[in-house]
Amino acid sequence: MRPGERLPPLEIPVTRTLIVAGAIASRDYQDVHHDPELARQKGAPDVFMNILTTNGLVGRYVTDHFGPTAVLRKVAIRLGAPNHPGDTMVLTGTVEEVDGDTAVVRVVGANRLGRHVTGTVTVTVPEGPR
């Protein structure tokens, strides 16, 4: 881990199944995350991913990269353009700070509408064989 290190991009196909499975696994039954008709009535063109799923994917992106010993300490995200079915979100990340075995990673998740998510993840990766 060193500042400036770039994580390889991770492509997440934003399927209807992912949106609905993520919403239900996070116990989020807001209709805009599973019912296209009601989503349209509320001004969205289709269902869209809930913030808990995005949060989980951002955490997964960082721990996938740093391996099985990686432990998340903080995740702070801001949502922008929604993740609708049929889109692809590409997560990219850059190590911003390193303090001992703890790093702060800046993560951006972009889809064809723009930036779906921006945020920082603080992760500890204990020294030793990875």
Place this chain on the structure above:
Amino acid sequence: MRDEQRYDELGARLKEFEGRPAAVSGVGKDPVNAPMIRHWCEALGDTHPAYTGPDAVAPPTMLQVWTMGGLSGHRGRTGAYDALLGLLDAAGCTAVVATDCEQEYLRPLRPGDEVGFDTVIEEVSGRKTTKLGTGYFVTTRTDLRVGGEPAGIHRFRILKYAPAPRKARLPGQSQEPRPSREALRSGEPRALRPRPVINWDNAGFWQGVAEHRLLIQRCTGCGTPRHPWLPGCNACGSPRWDTVEASGEGTVYSYVVLHHPPFPAFDPPYAVGLIELAEGVRMVSNVVGVPYDKVRIGLPVRLEFRRCDEELTIPVFRAVER
């Protein structure tokens, strides 16, 4: 003005909710448990080994999940939070979208852990107008505990808003062009720049740009050059004109740096210059080849053409040493 007053009064009432509890001694509907962890990991494709097996911990990002009300609603929610949301509903802010989530994980959560939590309404913003509509940001802070010990902090922000009317897509109207997957992977902003509005009066300008020529209109009555393109001369009123091709030399006459708001195709901060061309007219464009905070009045620049995507080329100005 009456609307403004009404909104200000609403804003003041909403502010009074700051510091009031939204949930007191809430209890998670289910203890932390392996099936919910597995369903989450399956949905998200998370194969981290720490989340399975006999010593499994819950994915830290599930923190909020343990506090969710699900279909049957919340226990422990106070009247204050419902009253706040009710006021907003009554004001037409019926739609809600989550905008921010900030979590700090203080100890791992393991199957069997009973999660307790308290939530406070931390902040209610003033009235904000966003692309989605006009409304108010509401920030809550939830402190989670297990057995009286702090387990995590979860700060959550929603926008409660009155939806802006959507622009209907006309039948047969094409979808917006999509950026390439390579553009997505680069991590750069991937939305396309807005298209210029090309009409009878300025078509010649954009035709020139397509040929990498920056054409300035010149009145054939009095010889005054002009930009942007217009049907008549501001100096003498003559509708007759021809064009001269700009040499491409210019200086920054003035500039602004855009920090906010961000637009999908642009990556703030960036400098927008008012360029004075050698021919005497001024035009607005990006100043490139120099950091946004190094752009100065009088900076010499030279024209170049930038291809933004397959369908759009624009003139920009590059800082030059002179």
